[in-house]
Amino acid sequence: MATRIIYTGRDTNIKYQLLDQGQPKDLSNLSKIDLIFTSLVKVTGTIGTTTPLDFATTPTELVLKFSGVTIPSGSYPSIKVVVYDADNPNGLIWGEIALVVRDNPFVVSE
Amino acid sequence: MALMYADGAMFLGNSVGTNEQSSLIGTTIRTYVSAIAGTLAVSRASAADIQLTTDITFLTTTGVLSILPSNDTVLTTSITAATLAVNEVASINPSNALLTISITEGLKESAIKDITPTLAIIDSTDTFVETRTETEVI
Numbered sequence: 481m482a483t484r485i486i487y488t489g490r491d492t493n494i495k496y497q498l499l500d501q502g503q504p505k506d507l508s509n510l511s512k513i514d515l516i517f518t519s520l521v522k523v524t525g526t527i528g529t530t531t532p533l534d535f536a537t538t539p540t541e542l543v544l545k546f547s548g549v550t551i552p553s554g555s556y557p558s559i560k561v562v563v564y565d566a567d568n569p570n571g572l573i574w575g576e577i578a579l580v581v582r583d584n585p586f587v588v589s590e
Numbered sequence: 591m592a593l594m595y596a597d598g599a600m601f602l603g604n605s606v607g608t609n610e611q612s613s614l615i616g617t618t619i620r621t622y623v624s625a626i627a628g629t630l631a632v633s634r635a636s637a638a639d640i641q642l643t644t645d646i647t648f649l650t651t652t653g654v655l656s657i658l659p660s661n662d663t664v665l666t667t668s669i670t671a672a673t674l675a676v677n678e679v680a681s682i683n684p685s686n687a688l689l690t691i692s693i694t695e696g697l698k699e700s701a702i703k704d705i706t707p708t709l710a711i712i713d714s715t716d717t718f719v720e721t722r723t724e725t726e727v728i
Contacts, residue, residue, distance in 0.1 A: 481702065482704055482706075484704070484706060493706065494704075494706045495704075495705045495706050495707070496702050496703060496704055496705060496706075497702070497703040497705050498700065498701075498702060499699075499700065499702065499703050500693070500697055500699060500701075501698050501699045502699075504703070505693040506693060507693065509693065561702060563693070563694065565693065565694055567695060568694050572694055572697075574700045574702065575700055575702040576702070577702055577704070
């Protein structure tokens with residue numbers, strides 16, 4: 481899987497599908513999705529919200545919208561994608577994605 | 591007609607305009623035959639944090655119960671069958687799960703596919719055009 485680059489404070493347009501035996505799954509019944517970067521850094525998206533994770537606009541897509549999230553810059557080659565629903569209240573690790581987080585290349589000083 | 595219930599013997603038909611009906615065990619008097627349809631057949635309720643804002647329509651012509659979601663509505667609760675009563679066929683109960691649609695149920699091989707759109711690549715490389723030399727053949 482390709483490693484995607486995101487910049488802190490900038491919009492992102494990164495999309496994933498969660499597959500089971502190659503078929504995309506409908507994410508409508510998920511209550512929450514976690515992206516676990518490290519043991520101390522994670523991003524959580526809940527049902528009904530579209531940031532920082534949007535899995536409601538298109539039911540088969542998980543879209544990363546990280547413009548409002550600050551993640552320490554660095555390389556994260558194995559971010560765990562954890563899904564929660566009624567059957568798995570403690571979260572089921574669906575798989576991994578890879579991201580590189582870089583600092584905002586231009587920050588306007590006030 | 592979606593649901594019929596009768597008080598009496600199993601009936602096969604009835605004479606129009608009378609209360610008589612023929613059954614497997616003979617002729618009896620129809621005491622009550624009703625079809626649950628119309629606006630009283632289905633009701634909907636909402637909780638403070640779980641709102642079913644969609645419409646539930648009962649198509650009396652076909653006897654089909656339809657739940658029509660709108661674009662911004664997700665039915666996150668469950669649908670449970672209730673005790674069959676005169677005016678209660680089914681209800682929506684957010685606390686009990688009978689119908690569960692889970693992506694994790696029966697999961698066999700999970701994977702993640704990157705479907706990020708390919709961004710346009712800005713290529714600043716100059717294009718080199720080779721001069722073509724025409725050769726005249728005498």
